[in-house]
Amino acid sequence: MSVFIKNFMRYRFLLVELIKKGVKLKYRRSYLGIIWTLLEPLLTTIVLTVIFGSLLNRGDSTAYPVYILSGRLLYSFFSSGTNTSMKSIRTNAGMIKKVYVPKYMYPLSSVIYNYVIFLISLLVLAAVSVFLGVFPTWRIFIIVIPLFILLILTVGVGMILSTMAVFFRDLEYLWSVALMLIMYSSAIFYYVEDITRNSPNKEILFHANPLYCCIAVFRDALFGQPIEWGLCLYAAGFSVISLIVGVVLFYKKQDKFILYI
Amino acid sequence: MTMAKPVLEVENVSMQFNLSKEKVDNLKEYIIKSLRGQISYNEFWALSDVSFSLNKGDRLGILGMNGAGKSTLLKVIAGVLKATKGSVKTRGKIVPLLELGAGFDKQYTGAENIYLYGSVLGYSKTFINEKYDEIVEFSELGDFINVPIKNYSSGMKARLGFAIATVVDPEILILDEVLAVGDAKFRKKSEAKIQSMFDKGVTVLFVSHSLKQVKRICNKAMILDHGKLLSFGDIEPISKQYRQMLDA
Numbered sequence: 001m002s003v004f005i006k007n008f009m010r011y012r013f014l015l016v017e018l019i020k021k022g023v024k025l026k027y028r029r030s031y032l033g034i035i036w037t038l039l040e041p042l043l044t045t046i047v048l049t050v051i052f053g054s055l056l057n058r059g060d061s062t063a064y065p066v067y068i069l070s071g072r073l074l075y076s077f078f079s080s081g082t083n084t085s086m087k088s089i090r091t092n093a094g095m096i097k098k099v100y101v102p103k104y105m106y107p108l109s110s111v112i113y114n115y116v117i118f119l120i121s122l123l124v125l126a127a128v129s130v131f132l133g134v135f136p137t138w139r140i141f142i143i144v145i146p147l148f149i150l151l152i153l154t155v156g157v158g159m160i161l162s163t164m165a166v167f168f169r170d171l172e173y174l175w176s177v178a179l180m181l182i183m184y185s186s187a188i189f190y191y192v193e194d195i196t197r198n199s200p201n202k203e204i205l206f207h208a209n210p211l212y213c214c215i216a217v218f219r220d221a222l223f224g225q226p227i228e229w230g231l232c233l234y235a236a237g238f239s240v241i242s243l244i245v246g247v248v249l250f251y252k253k254q255d256k257f258i259l260y261i
Numbered sequence: 262m263t264m265a266k267p268v269l270e271v272e273n274v275s276m277q278f279n280l281s282k283e284k285v286d287n288l289k290e291y292i293i294k295s296l297r298g299q300i301s302y303n304e305f306w307a308l309s310d311v312s313f314s315l316n317k318g319d320r321l322g323i324l325g326m327n328g329a330g331k332s333t334l335l336k337v338i339a340g341v342l343k344a345t346k347g348s349v350k351t352r353g354k355i356v357p358l359l360e361l362g363a364g365f366d367k368q369y370t371g372a373e374n375i376y377l378y379g380s381v382l383g384y385s386k387t388f389i390n391e392k393y394d395e396i397v398e399f400s401e402l403g404d405f406i407n408v409p410i411k412n413y414s415s416g417m418k419a420r421l422g423f424a425i426a427t428v429v430d431p432e433i434l435i436l437d438e439v440l441a442v443g444d445a446k447f448r449k450k451s452e453a454k455i456q457s458m459f460d461k462g463v464t465v466l467f468v469s470h471s472l473k474q475v476k477r478i479c480n481k482a483m484i485l486d487h488g489k490l491l492s493f494g495d496i497e498p499i500s501k502q503y504r505q506m507l508d509a
C-alpha cells in the first residue's frame with residue numbers, strides 16, 4: 001500500500017497533465033469550443049421538449065425541460081466517461097510500450113476529464129432551472145451524493161471495460177449496444193410513473209439500473225422532493241462493487257496489456 | 262576498501278511470450294473457442310534465466326543477433342515489461358532513450374508536450390518549470406515551440422524528445438540503437454551530451470549494431486543468444502568472443 005501511495009505521488013503530476021490534456025483538446029477541437037459544449041445540451045433539450053412534450057402530454061410543465069436536461073447530462077457523462085476510458089489503453093499504446101507509467105492513470109484520467117467537462121455543463125442546467133422557475137431548496141446540497149456515486153460508478157465500470165477492451169476488440173460494439181439499453185432504462189425523456197401506472201412490475205427494470213438510480217436521486221435533490229434513499233443506497237453499493245471489481249481485474253491483468261496492444 | 266552497492270541487479274530474469282497460433286481478439290470467438298477447448302498457445306521464452314549486476318559508472322554493451330532478446334531485456338529493466346520470473350532491482354532514476362517522443366500528443370504544441378512528456382517520465386511540475394528554458398534551447402526549436410507537434414518534422418520531434426529525456430541526470434541511461442538523432446549537427450551535440458553524462462559517472466546499458474561503437478563506449482559487455490546469457494565480462498575478451506561467433 002505504501003509503495004502504491006509513493007508511486008501515485010511520484011506520478012500525480014502525470015494525472016493532472018492527462019486531465020488537462022483531455023479538457024483542453026475537447027475545447028480546442030471545435031471552433032466554438034466551450035460555447036458549443038454549453039449550447040449543445042440546450043439545443044437537444046429544446047428539441048426533445050418539443051417532440052416528447054407533445055407526445056407524452058408533458059409539454060405544459062415548465063419542469064419538463066429541466067427533467068430532460070438533468071437526465072441527459074448525467075447519461076452523457078456516463079457514456080463518454082466509460083467510452084473514453086474503455087479505449088484509453090489502446091489510445092496510449094505508444095506511450096505504454098516505451099516508458100513505464102502506472103497504467104491506471106489512463107482510464108482514471110479519462111473519466112476525470114470527462115467529469116470536469118460534465119461539471120462545467122451543469123452550469124447550463126443551473127441557468128435553465130432558474131430561468132424556468134425551478135428554484136433550489138435546502139435539498140440541493142444532497143446533489144453532491146449522486147454526483148459522487150456517479151463518479152465512482154464510472155471509474156469502476158471504466159476500469160473493467162478498459163481491461164477487457166485490451167483483449168477483446170469487439171467490446172466497443174457490445175458496449176455501445178449496452179449503453180443504448182442503459183439509456184432507454186434511465187428515463188431520460190419520459191417519466192417512470194407514466195410507464196408503471198399500468199404495469200407496476202416494470203419498476204424493477206429502472207431500479208436495477210444504477211445510472212437511473214443516480215439520475216432519480218439527482219432529480220429529487222434538484223426539484224426539492226423527498227430523496228429516494230433506497231435507490232441511493234443501491235447505486236452506492238453497485239458503484240463500490242464495480243470499483244473493487246475494476247481495480248482487482250485491472251491489477252491482475254495490467255502486466256499482460258503490453259503483449260496485446 | 263568499501264564495496265559499492267550495485268546500481269542495477271538483474272536476478273534470474275525470464276520473459277515468456279505467448280504466441281497464439283491464431284490470434285483470438287474478440288469476445289465472440291473467445292467464448293466459442295474456450296467452450297470447445299480450442300485455445301492453445303506456443304510458449305516462447307525471449308529471455309531465460311538472465312542474471313548480472315552493474316556498479317555505478319559501468320557501461321555495458323549488449324551484443325547479440327536480431328531477436329536475441331536485447332530490446333526485451335532493456336524493456337524489462339526500464340519497467341515497461343514485467344518479467345515472467347526473476348527480479349530487477351535498480352537504484353536511482355532510469356532514463357530510457359527508446360524511440361524518442363513516443364509519448365507526444367500531435368495536437369499539443371511543443372511547449373505543452375514538454376510538460377506532458379516530462380510528466381510521463383515522472384518529472385515534477387516545479388522541475389519542468391525550472392528546466393523549461395534549457396529544454397527549449399537545447400532542442401533548437403525557437404518559435405516552433407508554440408506550434409502543434411503535427412507540423413514538426415521527425416528530426417524536430419526527435420530533438421525535442423532527446424532534450425526532454427536528457428534534462429535530468431539519471432543514474433541509469435538506456436540506449437537502444439538511438440545514437441543517430443536528427444541531422445549531423447544535432448547528432449554531434451547529442452553525442453556530446455551523452456558523453457557529459459558518461460563523465461558524470463552514469464551507468465549505461467547500450468545496444469548497437471556497430472561493434473566499433475560498443476568498444477569505444479563500453480567497459481563491459483554481454484552476449485545474448487536466443488534469450489540466454491552466453492557470457493558477461495570486460496569488453497576486450499567478450500568482444501573478441503563475439504567476433505569469433507560472427508566469423509564462425
Ligand SMILES: Nc1ncnc2c1ncn2[C@@H]1O[C@H](COP(=O)(O)OP(=O)(O)O)[C@@H](O)[C@H]1O
Pocket residue numbers: 258259278279280307325326327328329330331332333334
Ligand atoms: N510483444 C512481443 N510479443 C511476442 N514476441 C515478442 C514480443 N516482443 C519481442 N518478441 C520476440 O522476442 C524475441 C526477442 O526480441 P527483441 O528483444 O526485440 O530482440 P533484439 O532486440 O535482440 O533484436 C524476438 O523473437 C521477438 O519476436
Ligand SMILES: [Mg+2]
Pocket residue numbers: 331332333
Ligand atoms: Mg532490438
